[in-house]
Amino acid sequence: MLGAAGAALGAGPLLDTPAATAGDHGPRHGGGINGPTFRAGGTVDHAANGFDPTQVLRDFDYGRVSVSPEGRTLREWDVFATDRTIEVAPGVQFPAWTFNSRIPGPTLRCRQGDLLRVRFVNNSAHPHTMHFHGIHPAEVDGVPMVGRGVISPGESFTYTFEAEPFGLHLYHCHVGPLAEHIARGMYGTFIIDPPQDRPPADELVMVMHGYNTTFDGEGNQLYAVNGIPFHYMHEPVRVRRGELVRIYLVNTLEYDPINSFHLHGNFFDYYPTGTRLTPAEFTDTVVLGQGQRGICEVRFPHLGRYMFHAHKTEFADLGWMGFFEVTD
Amino acid sequence: MAADPDTTERDVTHASGNSSGVTAPKRTARLPVWAQAMVAVAAIAGVLVALAVFGGASLPERNGPPVEEVAVERTVVLPGVIELTIRNTGPDPVQIAQVFVNDVYVDFAGGTDPINRLRTATVRLDYPWQDGQPYLISLLTSTGVVIEHEIPAAVATPAPGGVLGLMALLGTYVGIIPVALGMMVLPVLRRVGPAVVRVLLALTVGLLAFLAIDSSMEAIELGGSSGGAFGGPTLVVLGAGLAFLALTAVDRVLRARRDRAKADGAVGLRLAVMIAVGIGLHNLGEGLAIGSAYAVGELALGAFLVIGFALHNTTEGIAIVAPLAQQRPSLTQLAALGLLAGAPAILGAMLGAAVNNAELSALLLGIGVGAIAQVIIQIAPALRARSGQTLDPATIGGITAGVLIMYLTSLLITA
Numbered sequence: 001m002l003g004a005a006g007a008a009l010g011a012g013p014l015l016d017t018p019a020a021t022a023g024d025h026g027p028r029h030g031g032g033i034n035g036p037t038f039r040a041g042g043t044v045d046h047a048a049n050g051f052d053p054t055q056v057l058r059d060f061d062y063g064r065v066s067v068s069p070e071g072r073t074l075r076e077w078d079v080f081a082t083d084r085t086i087e088v089a090p091g092v093q094f095p096a097w098t099f100n101s102r103i104p105g106p107t108l109r110c111r112q113g114d115l116l117r118v119r120f121v122n123n124s125a126h127p128h129t130m131h132f133h134g135i136h137p138a139e140v141d142g143v144p145m146v147g148r149g150v151i152s153p154g155e156s157f158t159y160t161f162e163a164e165p166f167g168l169h170l171y172h173c174h175v176g177p178l179a180e181h182i183a184r185g186m187y188g189t190f191i192i193d194p195p196q197d198r199p200p201a202d203e204l205v206m207v208m209h210g211y212n213t214t215f216d217g218e219g220n221q222l223y224a225v226n227g228i229p230f231h232y233m234h235e236p237v238r239v240r241r242g243e244l245v246r247i248y249l250v251n252t253l254e255y256d257p258i259n260s261f262h263l264h265g266n267f268f269d270y271y272p273t274g275t276r277l278t279p280a281e282f283t284d285t286v287v288l289g290q291g292q293r294g295i296c297e298v299r300f301p302h303l304g305r306y307m308f309h310a311h312k313t314e315f316a317d318l319g320w321m322g323f324f325e326v327t328d
Numbered sequence: 329m330a331a332d333p334d335t336t337e338r339d340v341t342h343a344s345g346n347s348s349g350v351t352a353p354k355r356t357a358r359l360p361v362w363a364q365a366m367v368a369v370a371a372i373a374g375v376l377v378a379l380a381v382f383g384g385a386s387l388p389e390r391n392g393p394p395v396e397e398v399a400v401e402r403t404v405v406l407p408g409v410i411e412l413t414i415r416n417t418g419p420d421p422v423q424i425a426q427v428f429v430n431d432v433y434v435d436f437a438g439g440t441d442p443i444n445r446l447r448t449a450t451v452r453l454d455y456p457w458q459d460g461q462p463y464l465i466s467l468l469t470s471t472g473v474v475i476e477h478e479i480p481a482a483v484a485t486p487a488p489g490g491v492l493g494l495m496a497l498l499g500t501y502v503g504i505i506p507v508a509l510g511m512m513v514l515p516v517l518r519r520v521g522p523a524v525v526r527v528l529l530a531l532t533v534g535l536l537a538f539l540a541i542d543s544s545m546e547a548i549e550l551g552g553s554s555g556g557a558f559g560g561p562t563l564v565v566l567g568a569g570l571a572f573l574a575l576t577a578v579d580r581v582l583r584a585r586r587d588r589a590k591a592d593g594a595v596g597l598r599l600a601v602m603i604a605v606g607i608g609l610h611n612l613g614e615g616l617a618i619g620s621a622y623a624v625g626e627l628a629l630g631a632f633l634v635i636g637f638a639l640h641n642t643t644e645g646i647a648i649v650a651p652l653a654q655q656r657p658s659l660t661q662l663a664a665l666g667l668l669a670g671a672p673a674i675l676g677a678m679l680g681a682a683v684n685n686a687e688l689s690a691l692l693l694g695i696g697v698g699a700i701a702q703v704i705i706q707i708a709p710a711l712r713a714r715s716g717q718t719l720d721p722a723t724i725g726g727i728t729a730g731v732l733i734m735y736l737t738s739l740l741i742t743a
Contacts, residue, residue, distance in 0.1 A: 031454050032454045037434070214472060221428075221466075221468060221474060
């Protein structure tokens with residue numbers, strides 16, 4: 001009791017804003033008993049990083065679309081591997097390996113049955129591949145010693161395959177040491193829409209991942225969704241009251257066996273892997289292993305701020321937490 | 329330049345005259361000594377500069393990542409706040425970017441700029457810690473390196489003002505009171521035989537020997553725990569050596585005066601003053617040891633030292649009054665002698681507690697060890713029996729008893 005009282009009093013000198021305003025616009029949130037935070041007032045330089053988690057949220061890349069002679073929809077993408085230093089937390093530089101200079105990589109989106117051509121150019125100093133989850137021939141599986149295998153620095157390769165099955169998938173590098181290639185940032189979301197569109201919704205991508213800044217391969221020092229820890233704490237995800245919100249949720253977290261997603265003040269329909277059109281569960285918490293993913297559909301009936309975070313709360317305390325802000 | 333041949337000529341003449349011309353060195357071509365020294369220094373400087381300019385360039389740069397080493401020198405735990413004083417003990421600047429406590433990122437103040445080699449910074453963490461619980465503080469640097477600091481059990485750090493008052497009290501306990509108590513045996517001393525005094529002094533040697541070893545180990549451990557930016561355990565040896573030499577020098581000066589005093593026939597009170605000054609200097613080191621032990625949170629060592637030093641300082645009181653056995657000094661004179669010998673312990677304790685650097689504390693503990701060793705040397709001649717033997721059954725028994733008393737007291741003190 002004494003300790004708790006002392007802590008509450010002691011929080012005063014360091015906090016300029018009282019608890020009631022924590023989480024308002026601006027970089028200040030949490031602190032002391034109000035929860036985890038980076039050093040108050042600090043944000044990463046999104047411009048220097050070349051990507052902003054707020055934009056990653058609704059950034060879907062449908063590729064260059066054309067129709068093949070047989071009348072099929074053809075989608076083409078150019079994806080570059082690059083080595084980049086990213087400010088993953090205010091003042092912390094992380095030597096990342098990336099797809100298209102961002103973490104997570106671009107969200108590639110298509111429809112079931114489309115013909116896909118992904119031209120992968122390795123501009124990194126390290127060998128890489130693109131390994132897609134989905135149904136495809138071995139030659140384009142993007143693993144070493146099968147088909148084209150490893151794409152060496154300076155080389156390129158076009159992965160050509162058909163989009164199936166519909167659902168929420170992912171892609172990542174598959175070169176050894178595999179854990180490091182993934183942990184360095186080489187992953188992204190791959191969405192195959194069903195033949196008939198899902199109901200209209202405000203669609204969001206959330207990739208859950210971490211940064212092992214010490215490179216010791218034993219857990220992560222930072223946990224995040226869409227690249228930057230705590231980002232949505234001071235830049236909440238803005239959604240409208242009553243509107244259907246669809247979250248494409250992917251777990252690429254390396255080194256930790258599980259990750260999870262928990263939404264405050266609401267429940268969502270959960271479609272594991274997004275491969276069926278009927279929800280498997282109505283819940284407010286899902287637990288995912290690495291590579292697991294699912295679609296969450298939710299409507300917010302009330303205005304205000306609703307937290308979402310890993311209900312592996314250690315990860316939340318280390319950066320994997322954010323807010324929805326519901327407005328009219 | 330024209331005067332040079334003349335000067336050389338005079339020097340030669342002078343030298344020849346002094347050495348009676350038998351083994352006169354041939355100095356005709358030699359420079360004066362100071363000029364020769366200048367040439368040597370210039371040559372050394374020139375080669376070192378050349379080595380720095382060309383030698384450095386011929387070697388490759390370090391090709392690894394930055395080496396980031398930080399030592400936490402002081403932890404202050406206040407309500408809702410954990411304050412760390414950190415020192416960069418590595419070769420490269422370190423920037424503390426973020427901090428997490430028990431896997432929770434926290435807001436913190438201070439440490440905004442990179443910390444250069446051997447420089448310090450203080451970071452104040454906003455964290456609702458609980459009394460008595462363990463905490464692992466992780467400093468995440470700008471390169472992603474994690475530097476960990478463990479607090480085995482968080483306990484609120486006492487306010488500095490209260491500590492100084494406490495140190496004054498401790499200094500009084502270990503300095504003034506025991507010395508005064510020891511001086512009270514003056515009437516008894518006049519009646520017991522020298523054999524009993526000898527055994528008492530042997531007991532003191534045993535107590536001190538145990539303290540010296542125990543303090544040394546504590547100091548070396550402390551010096552090693554701090555990252556060793558300034559030498560770590562080496563500082564303990566340095567402090568002990570320098571304290572020993574300094575107190576030996578003081579002892580020689582006092583002894584010379586004491587001998588003069590004896591020659592003047594004024595033995596007694598003046599001699600007692602000299603002994604009190606010497607013991608006072610020694611007690612300063614003792615006070616420092618107690619204060620620094622307290623400052624680094626080693627309360628057990630502090631309490632142990634208090635009891636040990638109090639026991640031993642009682643015998644110091646006896647040493648001061650020994651020359652007064654044949655005299656009848658006034659009460660004021662005795663009180664002044666007691667303060668002279670005991671009061672420095674207060675000053676030392678306050679200084680020791682105000683110091684907040686583990687390596688400085690190690691150095692101060694080392695100084696205490698050196699002072700203890702010096703007093704053992706001082707007491708040793710008094711152990712000699714009439715037969716000329718220093719170690720006989722009586723003194724061996726006394727020393728053994730002293731060591732055992734300290735060992736057993738150390739077992740009793742568990743805090």
